[in-house]
Amino acid sequence: MRHAPHPVDVAVGLGSHDLGVAAHCAALYRAGLFTTLLFTGGNSPGTLAWFPRGEATHFREHAIALGVPDEAILVEPRAANTGENIAFSRDLLAAAGIVPRSVLLVCKPYMERRAYATTRKLWPEVEVTCASVPLEFDAYVKTIGDEKLVVDMLVGDLQRVIEYPKRGFAVEQDVPEEVLAAYASLVDAGFDGHLLRGAVTDGA
Structure with missing residues (x-):
């Protein structure tokens, strides 16, 4: 922020x-x-x-x-x-x-x-x-010691930023197109361990 x-x-x-x-x-x-x-x-x-x-x-x-x-x-x-x-x-x-x-x-x-x-x-x-x-980012990953965990959590967090306003849990946030594209690419690459199932946003 x-x-x-x-x-x-x-x-x-x-x-x-x-x-x-x-x-x-x-x-x-x-x-x-x-x-x-x-x-x-x-x-x-x-x-x-x-x-x-x-x-x-x-x-x-x-x-x-x-x-x-x-x-x-x-x-x-x-x-x-x-x-x-x-x-x-x-x-x-x-x-x-x-x-x-x-x-x-x-x-x-x-x-x-x-x-x-x-x-x-x-x-x-x-x-x-x-x-x-x-x-x-790289320094933060080292403090956690698990790159897959951090990226999974990051991807899941972004999905919630996108999805939760629709459910009344949060206010809307602007998500740039390049961020949506990066999100979709990471999901395709298998960084999906923290996703809300049934609500994967494809960036469209």
Whole structure:
């Protein structure tokens, strides 16, 4: 999204297989951009082996190890998809008496646009800024250690950017023709491990 991180009321770290999200949240906290950090995420089939006690729980522990005070962190441990990440985070904050006007979403680099589109749909009253670890693609793949996994996830994320507005899960995002062509090429090449079945977009 190329957003410039700036001080906000609350940061929300979106759970996933990438513990680098928690580390980046900790770095942004130490930079003084927020005083409240919420981690959200239960488990998906792809993260259960990595984070058996839940994504948000493991992210919290990692952030604390990196210097974020325990009292600065809230944990939402149930969300199983991005829509639930946003809706459950909003509700947990409200239950804690926190009604933010500005939110920083911290997630995987290729997930920024989908997280943004989902939040604009489900939490339209807040100003949304996105942040992720500032790495080029090759460097990011090395941090994960599995190129096929990263490309599968990237392709699946783009499919959701395209498909989810039709289902009422997110606001529309402009997808350039060259991006659609690259998407179709990657699907044809077998990078389909994270696709929504029955909804493969052919770029037409």
